[in-house]
Amino acid sequence: MEEILGILGIKKEVIGCKRVQSIIKTHGRKDRLVGIAMRQVAFDELRPTLDSPFLPYDPFFSDDKLLNSRRERLYDSEERLLLLCMSIASGRSVVSVKKLNPGFTTKELRSKHAKKQSLFRYFRQELNDQTREYILSHKTRSDKNNSNTNGNDSVAKIPTTPVDTNFQALKAEAALKKALETRFIPTSFDDETITAFKLFKDGHALLSAQVERFKRGEQLDMFELMKFCRRLVESHTRNNFSLMAIRHIKDASIYLEQHAMGMAVLGIHFAKAMKLSNAYVEVIALGALLFDLGRFRLPMAMVTKTTKMTDAEFDLFRKHIKFGE
Structure with missing residues (x-):
């Protein structure tokens, strides 16, 4: 994470943030909560850039091509920024992000500004989805630890406030917490x-x-x-x-x-x-x-056919794999 912050040029601002420093002081530098807070603050720092317009998606762009013009260099920089943001939001390395999304393009991300959608909020929501369960389980453990102290002030108490309260209102967070806690309760x-x-x-x-x-x-x-x-x-x-x-x-x-x-x-x-x-x-x-997405490009009469296919039909049917790829 610190390496990414260094690349983006915001390492000093993020680590020096009062919220991050407070969590480091309470839990230590290696606690996972520190990393989550750093990722949240990183997006706060990047918000002006993320909510500004990006160049239109170029389906012919390749990251190994020569960057001869200013526009090509800017487009390449935007591609790298969006990939780093995906890494921050998912908590995975850039290599892992590429492996898990082999066909990924930035078309949808680049189009959000034109659609009057916030790219900043999109990435923050992704980060929240990835970290919410851990934060809630941490709060549950913290509440339990606090109740076990029985008022003993000599035991350091873990703050039970959320790591981040800027992105969502507290009222909405309480409702969300209740919904999340019931997501996996066994049902009939x-x-x-x-x-x-x-x-x-x-x-x-x-x-x-x-x-x-x-x-x-x-x-x-x-x-x-x-x-x-x-x-x-x-x-x-x-x-x-x-x-x-x-x-x-x-x-x-x-x-x-x-x-x-x-x-x-x-x-x-x-x-x-x-x-x-x-x-x-x-x-x-x-x-x-x-x-089997490629099957949707086949004639529906052939897809729903209950009798044996002809050789020609079967040759066409086998192409659905290529269509899907």
């Missing part, structure tokens, strides 16, 4: 099935919209797709039988969408059986959801 099959049905309905609407973008050759909305996969993971965690049962319901008119969501559910089930971390469970779910 009947109750979770109602939620899972709605989840599949929302998934069908999301996939239908993404398929239209895919057919037009546009970039998929990866943020919305990842949010959907997280909802699938949460439902599976509460009661995995519901999603595993619903994936068997078939409707020929939306077969491909149902098949994609069923694959995502199986991906989650498999990844959890392998005891992989949450980050990998989400990525595997996303990969399974999009694995």
